[in-house]
Amino acid sequence: MIIHRLGSISSTNDLLREMADNGAPEWTAVMAENQTAGRGRMGRKWHSPPGNLYLSVLLRPGMESGELSRMSLLMSLAVYHAISQKGVTLRLKWPNDILWKGRKLAGILLEGKTMGAEVIHVIAGIGINLTMPRETLPGDLASHATSLEEAGIVWSREELLTRLETAMRRYSPSIRGMDWERAMREWSLHADWTRDYVFMDGSRRVLGRPVELNREGHLILETDMGRIPVRSGDLVEI
Numbered sequence: 058m059i060i061h062r063l064g065s066i067s068s069t070n071d072l073l074r075e076m077a078d079n080g081a082p083e084w085t086a087v088m089a090e091n092q093t094a095g096r097g098r099m100g101r102k103w104h105s106p107p108g109n110l111y112l113s114v115l116l117r118p119g120m121e122s123g124e125l126s127r128m129s130l131l132m133s134l135a136v137y138h139a140i141s142q143k144g145v146t147l148r149l150k151w152p153n154d155i156l157w158k159g160r161k162l163a164g165i166l167l168e169g170k171t172m173g174a175e176v177i178h179v180i181a182g183i184g185i186n187l188t189m190p191r192e193t194l195p196g197d198l199a200s201h202a203t204s205l206e207e208a209g210i211v212w213s214r215e216e217l218l219t220r221l222e223t224a225m226r227r228y229s230p231s232i233r234g235m236d237w238e239r240a241m242r243e244w245s246l247h248a249d250w251t252r253d254y255v256f257m258d259g260s261r262r263v264l265g266r267p268v269e270l271n272r273e274g275h276l277i278l279e280t281d282m283g284r285i286p287v288r289s290g291d292l293v294e295i
Contacts, residue, residue, distance in 0.1 A: 060218065065090060066093070070180050073180050088110070108187060113180050126274045130151075151276045253265065
């Protein structure tokens, strides 16, 4: 992985997208000390103060756009293994958050460029909270976010970078369809499926509990209307 290390920038994903369009090779990465316009899924702002890990990695997966949903699961599984430490229980929240005691420790933003059905490239933006004192968090983030420091996980930033690359390369064959079902089973073993959520997709609101993944990697919710598949959207704690 070729990492371009920068100070304060608006967004690692945005800069790497420009580099990708100019022909940067797969496994090019951008890391910033902080982001002034970091963002997460659904257009949310990603609080990005100095002291944490903000990394975007360029992937050229050679897949079709209909297969992109599997990447969220695989990249979250890679990040899960990169930050895991013996004695600390972490969980995966669909589609790609890593939780400790129900609070968000790390998240991923995947942004792809397609041409017809072909995926040209995918930018995997990874944010890991190394240290995040609650008194510094804006709004209601204090009750929803946490950090490696608070969880008692002691990887340094350099150790995390090495572990991230190892884990991402380990799962990259599954992005291309190899051993996909085994990876789904592994993701399910670490999933946060012990509570009810409200699923939101635009104006749609459904109360349910996650129970499994289907073959495409879509989440199955147990609801009053029976089991329904969820392909995209957001899960919100009750």
